[in-house]
Amino acid sequence: MKDYRVLLVDDEPDILEFLGYNLKKEGYQVTLASNGHDAISLARETRPHLIILDVMMPEMDGIETCAEIRRDALLKETLIVFLTARGEDYSQIAGFEAGADDYITKPIKPKVLISRISAILRRSKAAEAEKNVMTLKEFSIDKERYVVIKDGNDILLPRKEFELLSFLASRPNRVFTRDEIFSTVWGNDVIVGDRTIDVHIRRIREKLQIANIKTIKGVGYKFET
Amino acid sequence: MKDYRVLLVDDEPDILEFLGYNLKKEGYQVTLASNGHDAISLARETRPHLIILDVMMPEMDGIETCAEIRRDALLKETLIVFLTARGEDYSQIAGFEAGADDYITKPIKPKVLISRISAILRRSKAAEAEKNVMTLKEFSIDKERYVVIKDGNDILLPRKEFELLSFLASRPNRVFTRDEIFSTVWGNDVIVGDRTIDVHIRRIREKLQIANIKTIKGVGYKFET
DNA sequence: ACGTAAAGTTAATAATTTATTAAGAAATGA
DNA sequence: TCATTTCTTAATAAATTATTAACTTTACGT
Numbered sequence: 001m002k003d004y005r006v007l008l009v010d011d012e013p014d015i016l017e018f019l020g021y022n023l024k025k026e027g028y029q030v031t032l033a034s035n036g037h038d039a040i041s042l043a044r045e046t047r048p049h050l051i052i053l054d055v056m057m058p059e060m061d062g063i064e065t066c067a068e069i070r071r072d073a074l075l076k077e078t079l080i081v082f083l084t085a086r087g088e089d090y091s092q093i094a095g096f097e098a099g100a101d102d103y104i105t106k107p108i109k110p111k112v113l114i115s116r117i118s119a120i121l122r123r124s125k126a127a128e129a130e131k132n133v134m135t136l137k138e139f140s141i142d143k144e145r146y147v148v149i150k151d152g153n154d155i156l157l158p159r160k161e162f163e164l165l166s167f168l169a170s171r172p173n174r175v176f177t178r179d180e181i182f183s184t185v186w187g188n189d190v191i192v193g194d195r196t197i198d199v200h201i202r203r204i205r206e207k208l209q210i211a212n213i214k215t216i217k218g219v220g221y222k223f224e225t
Numbered sequence: 226m227k228d229y230r231v232l233l234v235d236d237e238p239d240i241l242e243f244l245g246y247n248l249k250k251e252g253y254q255v256t257l258a259s260n261g262h263d264a265i266s267l268a269r270e271t272r273p274h275l276i277i278l279d280v281m282m283p284e285m286d287g288i289e290t291c292a293e294i295r296r297d298a299l300l301k302e303t304l305i306v307f308l309t310a311r312g313e314d315y316s317q318i319a320g321f322e323a324g325a326d327d328y329i330t331k332p333i334k335p336k337v338l339i340s341r342i343s344a345i346l347r348r349s350k351a352a353e354a355e356k357n358v359m360t361l362k363e364f365s366i367d368k369e370r371y372v373v374i375k376d377g378n379d380i381l382l383p384r385k386e387f388e389l390l391s392f393l394a395s396r397p398n399r400v401f402t403r404d405e406i407f408s409t410v411w412g413n414d415v416i417v418g419d420r421t422i423d424v425h426i427r428r429i430r431e432k433l434q435i436a437n438i439k440t441i442k443g444v445g446y447k448f449e450t
Numbered sequence: 451a452c453g454t455a456a457a458g459t460t461a462a463t464a465a466t467t468t469a470t471t472a473a474g475a476a477a478t479g480a
Numbered sequence: 481t482c483a484t485t486t487c488t489t490a491a492t493a494a495a496t497t498a499t500t501a502a503c504t505t506t507a508c509g510t
Contacts, residue, residue: 140471158486175371196488216371217467217496218384383497421499422457440505442456 003123004031005046009039009065010083015108019052022110023117036060042066043075047137050079050121053100066098073152077126083108097205125193134169137225138210141166150208160185161204164197168213168223177220198223230254235279235308244277246405247335248342261285262332265293268300272362274347275304277329286371295324298377304349306342308333357392358389362450363435367393368397375433385410386429389422393438393448402445422446 010016016032023030031040031046043051049067055062062082069075081102089210093135102120104113128135132143139150145152146162157165164187168176177199186192201221205213209216231253234243241257248255256271258264258281261384268276276294280287284431287307294300306327327345329338330419351358371387372379375424388410393401403422411417426446430438439449 009487160487174369190489195468195470195490199470199488202469215468219371222370417498418500419503420457420459424460424499427458427460431502440457 003027003201004050005048006029006117007031007033007039007043007048007051009033009051009057011035012054015054016082019108019110019113021032024112026114026118028117036062038070039065040075043069043078044072044157047074048078049135050081050117052081052083052104054083056085063098066100076080076152079120081120095180113131117130122124134166136169136172137141138177139208140213141169148208157204157207161200161207164200164209165204165223170219172223172225175216175220175222181220204222228252228254228277229343230256230269230273231342232256232258232264232268232273232276234258234282234287236260236275236282237279238355240279240308242402244335244338247338251314251339251343253342261287261290264290265297266437268294268303269297272299273303274349275306275342277308277342278325279308281310287296291324295307306345314373359391361384361394361397361448362439363431366394373433375435380432382432386425389425390429390433393446397448397450400441400445400447403435 002065004186006023008023008030009032010019011034013034016034020032022031031042031048033042037060039051039053053062057065060068062084065138066080066082069078069080072220074116080099082100083104083106085159086105087122101124102116102117134141134143140146141148141162143166145154147156148162148165149155164181167181178194181197182190182192199215201215205211212224215223216222229291231248233245233248233255233309234257235244238259241259243446245255245257250297256267256273258267261445263287264276264278277403278290281321285293288308289309291305294303304326305324306329307325308329308331310331327341329341338358359366359368364380366373366387368391369437370379373387373390374380389406392406403419406422407417408417426438426440430436435442439447441447
């Protein structure tokens with residue numbers, strides 16, 4: 001499982017189905033939209049890693065949709081690939097201006113689509129890894145800048161809180177015992193009281209306004225997706 | 226004994242018999258169905274690990290059946306393999322969309338069937354083992370997330386109940402004496418009263434709504450499959 | 451069918467674990 | 481150094497979980 005969410009936007013149902021099938025077969029989690037408005041609201045909901053956007057659409061075209069996405073704090077980091085008919089020269093220019101990350105020219109061969117997409121995702125993942133960024137659905141953690149980004153805003157956490165959160169989020173859904181947390185976040189030689197973790201957890205919950213950090217009484221804590 | 230339950234669905238009795246025989250010979254527990262409706266109700270009853278589904282069937286074809294299964298909370302995790310005639314191209318598309326896990330093209334050679342099936346089961350088992358999940362017929366126990374999953378829903382149990390259930394389920398059908406239970410779940414140094422186990426057992430039965438935990442009077446308890 | 455020992459049930463209570471708060475110590479930075 | 485932030489602790493509150501005890505029901509051997 002590739003485990004990437006892809007939003008596919010085109011006004012032609014045939015293309016939607018055809019490309020959607022090919023992406024699903026490759027293991028992507030695909031959401032479909034047939035116009036720009038739906039695309040934006042679906043994007044807000046599903047937080048895709050990548051949006052494939054047809055340029056030529058009635059009402060709100062790809063360029064406009066793309067620009068709108070780039071303006072949206074929650075979505076502006078999303079990768080965008082344009083689908084464009086060969087010869088639509090103008091759109092390339094306008095498209096890059098609007099903030100596209102790549103282009104694919106119609107007619108589209110599935111193999112080309114797949115390889116371009118996997119390339120762009122790989123590239124962006126590599127870039128993230130290099131920058132030490134971990135992207136969750138509800139926020140991302142930038143270990144390089146030492147900030148948590150939620151809804152497009154930087155949230156600054158003190159070191160212990162940041163490290164504790166990073167640790168829990170490094171393996172979503174898995175329960176970590178207090179001992180595991182201590183030995184990773186504090187180190188084996190440091191001895192601090194039991195309540196220390198609770199207090200940090202409390203502050204993280206407060207600052208991030210999330211209910212994802214669950215307490216498993218008698219066991220430990222987990223970051224739940 | 227492979228100890229896997231396989232549901233085989235095809236409208237042609239000959240194929241059913243032929244493949245069924247070959248699977249049984251390999252040690253699979255095989256159930257047969259000759260149409261989509263039977264398949265679904267039998268699947269609900271027997272909770273197979275894997276469903277082998279012919280694509281071309283009258284009334285309710287494989288695609289539809291598969292989609293229905295994926296919609297059913299009780300069955301949606303079940304592995305599905307399609308049987309498809311060579312050249313039925315369209316079905317591959319629709320099939321993957323409906324959520325198949327693999328394909329086998331007719332005409333089917335028993336050796337191919339067996340090896341594909343054992344591969345897919347092995348793969349899924351490896352994935353589960355890695356995640357520390359124990360799958361029983363009526364529910365699974367996820368020790369990593371510390372939840373019991375029944376009919377697609379997470380059920381949260383307090384620690385003692387979770388551990389007691391895990392212990393009993395770790396060796397289905399074997400009777401554990403109260404002493405064995407105490408020394409494993411509580412530890413040898415803790416001394417608690419006789420009724421304590423009963424109360425925990427009662428709560429597990431209540432929360433999971435299962436009748437699988439059997440009392441062997443004068444001996445102990447067992448988790449029966 | 452009866453008596454008895456084992457198991458089930460229930461509610462009260464004990465014990466444990468976590469959350470919260472405020473305050474002081476330690477570290478950091480201007 | 482002083483001010484500020486971060487970390488830890490301690491005390492206490494709150495919540496959850498575990499156990500007990502009293503009583504009822506069930507199952508088994510005779």
